[in-house]
Amino acid sequence: MAGELHERVAIVTGGGRGIGRAIALGYAKAGADVLISVARSPEQAAEVVALGEALPGTIQAVRADVTVAGDVERLVQRALDVRGRIDVLVNNAARGMRFVNERFMTDPRPFWEADPAAWRMVIETNVVGVFLMSRAVAPHMLGAGRGGIINVTINEATMTRRGFSPYGPSKAALEAMTRVWEAELEGSGVAINLLAPGGATATGMVPDLVPEGVELLDPEIVVPAALHLALTQTSGERILATEWSDPSGR
Numbered sequence: 001m002a003g004e005l006h007e008r009v010a011i012v013t014g015g016g017r018g019i020g021r022a023i024a025l026g027y028a029k030a031g032a033d034v035l036i037s038v039a040r041s042p043e044q045a046a047e048v049v050a051l052g053e054a055l056p057g058t059i060q061a062v063r064a065d066v067t068v069a070g071d072v073e074r075l076v077q078r079a080l081d082v083r084g085r086i087d088v089l090v091n092n093a094a095r096g097m098r099f100v101n102e103r104f105m106t107d108p109r110p111f112w113e114a115d116p117a118a119w120r121m122v123i124e125t126n127v128v129g130v131f132l133m134s135r136a137v138a139p140h141m142l143g144a145g146r147g148g149i150i151n152v153t154i155n156e157a158t159m160t161r162r163g164f165s166p167y168g169p170s171k172a173a174l175e176a177m178t179r180v181w182e183a184e185l186e187g188s189g190v191a192i193n194l195l196a197p198g199g200a201t202a203t204g205m206v207p208d209l210v211p212e213g214v215e216l217l218d219p220e221i222v223v224p225a226a227l228h229l230a231l232t233q234t235s236g237e238r239i240l241a242t243e244w245s246d247p248s249g250r
Contacts, residue, residue, distance in 0.1 A: 005057065005230060006031035009082050011075065013037040013066050013133060014093030015059075016044035018203030019152060019219045023090055024048060026223035027230065028057035035079045037064040037071075037093060066093045066129030076136045085144050088230045089137045091174075092152045095125040096203075097167045108163020119166050126170035130177065138190065145189040150229045151178050152222075153196045155240070175238075182235045191235045197222050198242030217242070 010027050014020040015036025024034045025048065034052070038045040038061055045061035052059030062078050064071035079086050100118045101109050134149055141147025151174055159168040159175075175194060182192050202216040222241045229237065 004030050004227070005088075007083065008032045008087040008230070009079055009085060010034045010088035010090065010230065011037070011079050011086060011133070011137065012090040012092055013064075013129070014039075015061070016041050016048060019197065019201060019222055020090070020092040021048050022219040022223055023092065023226045024059055025051060025055070026220075026227060027088070028052045028055040028059050030057065030227060032057045032088070032230075033082045034059045035075065035082070036061050037066060037075050038062070039065040039093070066133050067124045069132060072132045072136050075133075076140075080140065086137050086140050086147065088148045088150065089133060090150045090152065090226065091130045091133055093125060093129055094152070094170075095122040095167075097122075097164060100166070101163070110163075111165050114166075122166045123170050123173075126167070127173045127177070130174055134181065138185075141190045142188055146233070147190045148230055148232065149181075149190065149192040150226065151175075151192070151194050153178075153194045153238075155196060155198065185235065189233070191229075191232055193229050193232070193235060193237040193239070195222060195225055195229060195239050196241065198240040 005027055010032045012020050012024045012034060015024040016038040020036065024036050027034045034057060036045060036048060036059060042063065049059050049061050062075045064075040066072060099121060100114050130151060153175055154171045158164055159172040161168055178192055178194055185192055197217050199217050201219055203219060224246055225239045225241050225244045228246060
């Protein structure tokens, strides 16, 4: 896999930790020039950039909130400055249930007890942020006649699980958007697909206390599938990393 993304330019939102960090490092290891967006924790971003220095590709960190149009435009321009194009967008940045209920896994609470500001923040990041990023990148991909958008999602059961709103419904909206955009991008050369780890993952969005019997997945479980989706020219895939094996045998 090393070198397969040589001279490809990728944006990975929320790349300072968890799934985004794993994908960014995986892409740089395969030779890509990667830009990660970080809304918080510049220290984590600096660590990812430092790790990237030993890899065949490159990693740059851009302080950007995907819900702010100006930040999105600045991030996209930084990516275009690398090679004049954007080959891959990974919409990974998300707000989880911890912002609504710190103990959501062990003490689920009904929607009527949720703080409206926290609810709005989750929807803004997980739905509107994906729209703003994809809207900003799509014209450049369409102009080039190629590119790939990867939307990071969750298990379908989690979308409707008790105590998991608005996080679950936000990802259901993400999947609906992805299917609509797939139809709108048909025949353009731009692929759009979905990627889920396949279970609760150690991303920093999971409480310190988890229910007995729950084993958190390592974020790196998504990397092989993320590499595959960065290279595919077809849409319509919904990959669960825990169940996926590379059809090419790499």
